[in-house]
Amino acid sequence: MVSGKFNDLDLLQGLLIHLAWAHYQPRPKRYTQHLHLATSIISDMRLDKPRRPELWDVDGGKDRDEPDWGPPEMRALAGAYYLSSTSSIVLQKSRHMSHSPYISKCCEHLGLLNMHPTDKYLVYIIRVQSLIERVDDIVSKPSAAQDLSPFWEETQRIAQECAEIKATLPFPLSDSPPLLLQLHMLELLLSQSSPRGTPFGLDKFQPNPNPAEGQAAIIDWLSASMSAARSLISVILVLPHGEEMAMSNMGWIMMYCGLSLAVRLDLIAIRRAISGSTGHLRRFLDMPHTLRQIVLRLEAARHGNKVAAANLHPFEGLARRVRRLEQWYHAQAGDDLAITTTPSQQVVDQPNAVTVDTDNMPVANLPAYPNVSTWGGAGWYQGAEFDISTFLFTDPVDMPGNFGLGDRFP
Numbered sequence: 019m020v021s022g023k024f025n026d027l028d029l030l031q032g033l034l035i036h037l038a039w040a041h042y043q044p045r046p047k048r049y050t051q052h053l054h055l056a057t058s059i060i061s062d063m064r065l066d067k068p069r070r071p072e073l074w075d076v077d078g079g080k081d082r083d084e085p086d087w088g089p090p091e092m093r094a095l096a097g098a099y100y101l102s103s104t105s106s107i108v109l110q111k112s113r114h115m116s117h118s119p120y121i122s123k124c125c126e127h128l129g130l131l132n133m134h135p136t137d138k139y140l141v142y143i144i145r146v147q148s149l150i151e152r153v154d155d156i157v158s159k160p161s162a163a164q165d166l167s168p169f170w171e172e173t174q175r176i177a178q179e180c181a182e183i184k185a186t187l188p189f190p191l192s193d194s195p196p197l198l199l200q201l202h203m204l205e206l207l208l209s210q211s212s213p214r215g216t217p218f219g220l221d222k223f224q225p226n227p228n229p230a231e232g233q234a235a236i237i238d239w240l241s242a243s244m245s246a247a248r249s250l251i252s253v254i255l256v257l258p259h260g261e262e263m264a265m266s267n268m269g270w271i272m273m274y275c276g277l278s279l280a281v282r283l284d285l286i287a288i289r290r291a292i293s294g295s296t297g298h299l300r301r302f303l304d305m306p307h308t309l310r311q312i313v314l315r316l317e318a319a320r321h322g323n324k325v326a327a328a329n330l331h332p333f334e335g336l337a338r339r340v341r342r343l344e345q346w347y348h349a350q351a352g353d354d355l356a357i358t359t360t361p362s363q364q365v366v367d368q369p370n371a372v373t374v375d376t377d378n379m380p381v382a383n384l385p386a387y388p389n390v391s392t393w394g395g396a397g398w399y400q401g402a403e404f405d406i407s408t409f410l411f412t413d414p415v416d417m418p419g420n421f422g423l424g425d426r427f428p
C-alpha cells in the first residue's frame with residue numbers, strides 16, 4: 019500500500035463512493051482516515067485549482083498542453099469538498115478542505131453541461147455548504163462573545179441567503195434529498211448558534227440560574243430549534259419504506275444529530291418554569307412517538323435484507339444507537355411521559371420552505387417531570403476531553419458522555 023499509486027482518479031472515485039454510501043461505520047476513525055486520503059489525492063493531483071503549468075518547471079510543466087479538468091475530476095472535487103466539510107462541521111473535527119470560488123465555478127460548469135440529471139443540484143449543494151461553513155466560522159471566532167453585533171449580523175445574513183435559496187430553486191426541493199437535509203441542518207445550526215464558541219450551541223443546555231428571567235427568549239429559542247430539528251427528522255419519517263439505503267451515510271449522521279439535539283431540547287422544554295408554555299412545541303416534536311417510529315424503521319430495514327447477517331447489517335448499528343438514545347430519553351423523562359404527548363401526524367409532503375406557525379398550535383399545561391436532574395455546569399462541554407463525535411453516533415463508544423447528568427446516565 020505504501021508503494022502503490024495514489025494519484026489516480028479511479029482510486030479517488032472509489033474512495034468517495036465508499037465514504038458516501040457505507041451507511042454505518044463500525045470503525046469511524048477509519049472513515050476519517052479514508053476521507054483525509056481522498057482530500058490528499060485531490061491536493062496531490064491539484065484538482066482543487068485550474069489545470070495550469072507548474073510555475074517552477076522551466077519547460078512549462080507536464081500539463082502545459084493538456085485541457086482543463088473534465089467533468090469527472092470536477093465532480094470528484096465537489097464530492098470530496100462536500101464530504102470533508104460536512105464531516106468536519108457535524109463531527110466538530112479539523113477542517114481539511116474549505117470552500118473556494120473554483121469549486122463553485124466547477125459546479126456551475128457541470129450544471130451547464132447537464133451530462134447527468136443530478137449535476138444541476140451541485141451548485142446549490144455547494145452554496146448551502148458554504149453557508150454552513152460560515153455559521154461554523156462565526157461561532158468559532160474568539161471575539162464573538164465580546165462583541166455580539168457582528169455575530170448577529172452575520173447570522174442574519176446567512177439566514178437571509180438560506181431563505182433566498184429556498185425561494186428561488188428552479189426545481190422542487192424534494193428532488194434533491196442531500197440539499198433538503200443540508201437546508202434543514204443549516205436552519206438547525208442557525209437556531210442553535212451561540213457566540214460562546216460551543217458546537218451546536220451546547221452552552222444553551224445549562225440550567226438557567228434565574229428561571230423567571232428570559233423565559234420569552236428561551237421559548238423563542240426552543241420554538242426555532244425544535245421546528246428545525248423536526249424538519250430534519252421528518253426527512254426519514256416521510257422516506258418510503260424500503261428506501262432507507264437511498265439515504266447516504268452523511269444523511270444518517272445528520273439525522274442522528276437532529277435526534278440527539280431534539281431529545282435534549284424536549285427535556286429542556288419540560289422544566290417546571292416553562293413547561294406550561296411549551297406544551298404545543300412538545301406535542302409538535304412528539305419525541306416518544308418519533309423515536310419509536312425511527313427504531314421500527316431501522317429494524318424493518320435490517321430484517322428486510324436477507325443477504326447480510328443481522329449482526330453485520332449496516333442498519334443494526336444505527337438501530338442500536340437510536341434504541342439507546344430512546345432508553346436514555348425515557349430514563350430522564352420519568353414515568354409521566356406516556357400521558358403528556360399525543361401521536362404526531364405523518365408528514366406527506368416536503369415543500370420548498372418548511373415553516374411552522376406555532377401561534378396556531380394548541381397550548382396545553384403539560385406537567386413537568388419531577389425527576390429531571392439539573393444539567394450541570396459548563397465543564398462537560400468546555401473540557402479538553404470533550405469530543406462531539408461521542409455526542410453523535412459515529413464513535414465506537416456505546417453512548418455519549420453524561421451531559422452533566424452525573425450518575426443518572428445509564
